[in-house]
Amino acid sequence: MNVNVHTYPAQLQYPPPSYLVFSILMTICIWPTGIVALVNAARVNALWKTGQHDKARKASRRARNWGLVSLVIWLVVLVVVVFWASITYLNG
Numbered sequence: 001m002n003v004n005v006h007t008y009p010a011q012l013q014y015p016p017p018s019y020l021v022f023s024i025l026m027t028i029c030i031w032p033t034g035i036v037a038l039v040n041a042a043r044v045n046a047l048w049k050t051g052q053h054d055k056a057r058k059a060s061r062r063a064r065n066w067g068l069v070s071l072v073i074w075l076v077v078l079v080v081v082v083f084w085a086s087i088t089y090l091n092g
Contacts, residue, residue, distance in 0.1 A: 013053070016060035018044040023063055026070035033073060037066035 023041040027034030041063035047056035 015048040016044060016057050018060060019063040019067055022067045026067045029074040030070040033066055033070040037063050037070060040066065
């Protein structure tokens with residue numbers, strides 16, 4: 001059974017998640033990519049309210065993806081710093 005989301009009236013559809021809190025946290029951790037996530041997250045609800053549902057969904061996906069990119073970069077930096085600090089500590 002195929003259900004097409006576009007066949008339902010806009011009043012029955014829910015806006016996509018904005019990932020705003022996640023984007024704010026990632027902006028604090030890694031600001032270059034976090035800002036991109038934050039800008040897209042801020043656009044989601046405004047686009048939805050103006051009836052631009054496809055653009056709102058696209059902004060939501062971009063906010064999520066850029067937030068995840070920021071998270072991965074932050075984790076890699078964290079691992080590198082911990083590894084470097086442990087090597088420095090062991091070498092005296």
